[in-house]
């Protein structure tokens with residue numbers, strides 16, 4: 001009798017430990033459950049959205065060494081939906097169980113200076129940049145990179161927080177004083193035509209699977225719409241996918257990783273940042289792909305086969321941001337063609353991601369601006385004439 005190659009695969013009923021309890025952890029746990037796994041969520045907030053769909057949770061600070069060790073002992077593998085935990089915390093987890101992606105991947109993606117250095121060494125183009133530790137550094141860097149330029153914290157930024165757009169040399173002192181913690185990074189401003197991203201998964205034995213490039217449109221620095229596939233030239237999309245694969249290999253990824261790109265006026269791709277976890281720009285895969293980004297992550301960390309990241313439909317994903325979008329929830333449910341996803345968050349705060357909707361279209365039939373607005377029904381604001 002031939003046995004399936006189970007040796008390095010996590011068997012059903014095993015427990016996946018997930019650091020972070022937000023919507024990404026929630027959707028990872030749901031994908032894990034479908035493959036027969038339990039999930040144990042570790043998060044500090046008592047009513048984390050992921051707790052509602054997991055078989056166990058630990059409520060503790062990300063730096064609580066005793067709680068981290070106890071959590072690790074209760075799971076079979078550790079993965080992340082939140083990547084900003086300290087090297088010390090990672091070391092505790094790694095002392096007990098396989099940590100996927102590994103500590104080195106998190107270390108690099110937590111720090112914009114290490115991230116940019118890594119990307120450039122992997123032959124991936126980024127915006128020109130300089131490390132900034134003093135106002136003097138900043139003055140010199142502005143002289144080299146020109147203006148406008150974007151000053152950012154190196155750590156803990158998200159949804160455009162921890163950034164300052166410098167328009168004139170007079171902005172330098174204010175921006176430097178305002179942004180903390182130091183050090184900072186100055187990036188040349190990329191006059192991009194569009195933004196996009198690619199998700200790539202890689203298993204413990206080096207197998208990879210890469211999703212189609214998507215286009216991302218932001219509103220108030222928060223992702224608003226994702227278009228899958230990105231309506232870019234085929235060469236642009238292929239170049240971005242090749243870069244994502246190169247990054248996954250060179251960083252020795254085990255798990256899932258998102259790469260955010262700028263697309264310049266010539267169609268060239270410039271990497272912006274990487275995130276070693278499921279990404280908001282991959283939520284469309286839940287409805288448009290046989291294997292979603294969340295299942296791909298679970299498969300990668302559990303050592304299961306990684307199927308090709310196929311897309312059976314074109315898709316548009318729209319985020320539901322508090323409070324206005326969620327006020328439309330009853331109407332969304334009543335609108336044909338909107339596939340609703342609610343994250344189970346109690347508080348409807350401004351700027352908070354509370355859910356998303358996906359619309360599917362036949363392959364190669366993604367509509368234009370007006371068609372998308374029409375399909376979004378109550379959520380569609382027609383583009384300015």
Ligand SMILES: Nc1ncnc2c1ncn2[C@@H]1O[C@H](COP(=O)(O)OP(=O)(O)O)[C@@H](O)[C@H]1O
Nearest residue numbers: 127150157158159160161187188189190272273
């Ligand atoms: N160097 C840059 N040039 C032009 N726009 C930028 C630059 N850096 C960031 N942005 C804009 O700000 C957004 C958020 O920046 P990003 O570095 O991705 O930080 P976050 O961690 O907040 O997502 C980007 O998606 C892009 O729209």
Ligand SMILES: [Mg+2]
Nearest residue numbers: 159260272273
């Ligand atoms: Mg970003």
